[in-house]
Amino acid sequence: MTEIELREALREWIVRTSGRIGREALRDDTPILEQRILTSLHVLELVLFLEQATGRPIDVQRLRPGVFRDVDTICRSFAARPPS
Amino acid sequence: MSHAALPGRDPRGLPGYRWLANGQSTLAGPLLDLYRRLDRLFLSWAEEWGATEYLFPTFLPARELACVDYLRSFPHLATFPVALDPDDENLLAFTRGEAPDAEGRVRLTATTPVVDVLTPAACYHFYATFRGEHLDEPRYVTTRATCFRRETHYAPLARQWSFSMREIVCLGTSDEVKAFLEDGRRRVARYLEEIGLDVAWEMATDPFFRPQQSPKHLAQRLDPVKTEMVFDGSLAIGSVNFHRNYFGEAFQMRREGRDAFSGCIAFGVERWLLAFLTCFGPEPAGWPALPPGQV
Numbered sequence: 602m603t604e605i606e607l608r609e610a611l612r613e614w615i616v617r618t619s620g621r622i623g624r625e626a627l628r629d630d631t632p633i634l635e636q637r638i639l640t641s642l643h644v645l646e647l648v649l650f651l652e653q654a655t656g657r658p659i660d661v662q663r664l665r666p667g668v669f670r671d672v673d674t675i676c677r678s679f680a681a682r683p684p685s
Numbered sequence: 686m687s688h689a690a691l692p693g694r695d696p697r698g699l700p701g702y703r704w705l706a707n708g709q710s711t712l713a714g715p716l717l718d719l720y721r722r723l724d725r726l727f728l729s730w731a732e733e734w735g736a737t738e739y740l741f742p743t744f745l746p747a748r749e750l751a752c753v754d755y756l757r758s759f760p761h762l763a764t765f766p767v768a769l770d771p772d773d774e775n776l777l778a779f780t781r782g783e784a785p786d787a788e789g790r791v792r793l794t795a796t797t798p799v800v801d802v803l804t805p806a807a808c809y810h811f812y813a814t815f816r817g818e819h820l821d822e823p824r825y826v827t828t829r830a831t832c833f834r835r836e837t838h839y840a841p842l843a844r845q846w847s848f849s850m851r852e853i854v855c856l857g858t859s860d861e862v863k864a865f866l867e868d869g870r871r872r873v874a875r876y877l878e879e880i881g882l883d884v885a886w887e888m889a890t891d892p893f894f895r896p897q898q899s900p901k902h903l904a905q906r907l908d909p910v911k912t913e914m915v916f917d918g919s920l921a922i923g924s925v926n927f928h929r930n931y932f933g934e935a936f937q938m939r940r941e942g943r944d945a946f947s948g949c950i951a952f953g954v955e956r957w958l959l960a961f962l963t964c965f966g967p968e969p970a971g972w973p974a975l976p977p978g979q980v
Contacts, residue, residue, distance in 0.1 A: 634904065634907070634908035634929075635859070635908060635927075635929055636859070636929070636930075637929050637930050637931065637934070640904070641900045641901040641903070641904030641905075642900055644900055644903050644904045644907065645900055645903070661903060664906075664907055665907075666888065666906065666907055666908070666909050667907070667908070668907060669907050669908065670908070
């Protein structure tokens with residue numbers, strides 16, 4: 602999945618899972634945990650979503666603070682890098 | 686900083702200090718005066734925001750904590766007030782027992798249902814008090830409460846079953862609360878620098894039950910909301926906490942049409958006392974200037 606595809610799928614997943622924000626209101630820099638658009642109970646679901654979307658396992662113990670800050674940060678961190 | 690002033694960070698033996706094996710301290714004389722002056726210092730910071738002071742009772746109804754899932758998140762820390770069932774036969778049966786036994790244990794007969802919890806953190810009282818309120822401006826409040834946290838071990842002034850916590854709390858919009866917390870951190874850091882108390886600001890998480898299995902712990906680790914004031918590498922003497930709108934949502938507190946945000950600056954009074962004694966020594970002449978202690 603490219604970064605553009607991941608971004609689109611992630612936005613859709615957040616809006617559907619959260620139920621607290623509309624598609625238009627969710628910007629790519631909206632702080633989704635700080636604003637509690639996603640709560641702590643959604644964090645593991647987000648990990649599962651990203652594992653399925655990227656096809657790669659995620660070791661939660663190695664996740665860094667701030668990695669789920671917003672759509673931009675998540676996509677930069679988890680999208681597949683194009684071959685150089 | 687002279688750590689030789691209080692070897693091993695152990696206040697036992699200081700005039701006016703008595704350590705109780707059940708994780709509690711008795712203070713008198715200069716130590717009590719320092720305790721009061723420290724709290725007066727925290728209160729003077731609270732006054733700079735115009736914070737209203739509250740004095741709360743010791744118990745909190747368990748149902749108030751249920752809406753923030755406290756007892757499932759921190760069951761290992763909770764302490765409950767318990768009383769004997771007032772039935773005359775039950776009380777008579779109790780009086781016929783050995784209370785306490787040779788090991789100090791009181792064997793209870795029938796008890797009344799437990800519906801309260803001893804205050805685990807000072808600021809919970811505010812959310813229960815302001816439940817359902819719509820705020821038309823940011824609200825600044827403060828309280829000092831005796832808090833109770835069951836631990837696996839205790840240490841004089843450093844880790845106690847009951848201890849004093851002063852909190853300054855802001856309820857408002859996200860921006861109002863963040864500005865309060867930044868201002869508070871700056872204010873405290875400036876004071877610590879002025880007096881030469883060596884404190885590092887470190888990100889931390891709350892002490893959740895089974896943290897490896899706790900989604901709340903994972904969320905706090907990934908989006909830190911707690912910064913501790915750590916003295917001498919290991920003693921957290923206070924913290925700055927951003928709750929987001931967690932309490933606003935749980936207690937239906939609203940600000941500008943949305944769930945209110947909240948944050949608090951918390952000071953562990955006994956731990957500040959220990960940091961002062963460790964850094965400046967037990968002699969009052971060595972302590973930095975503090976406001977008079979009329980609290």
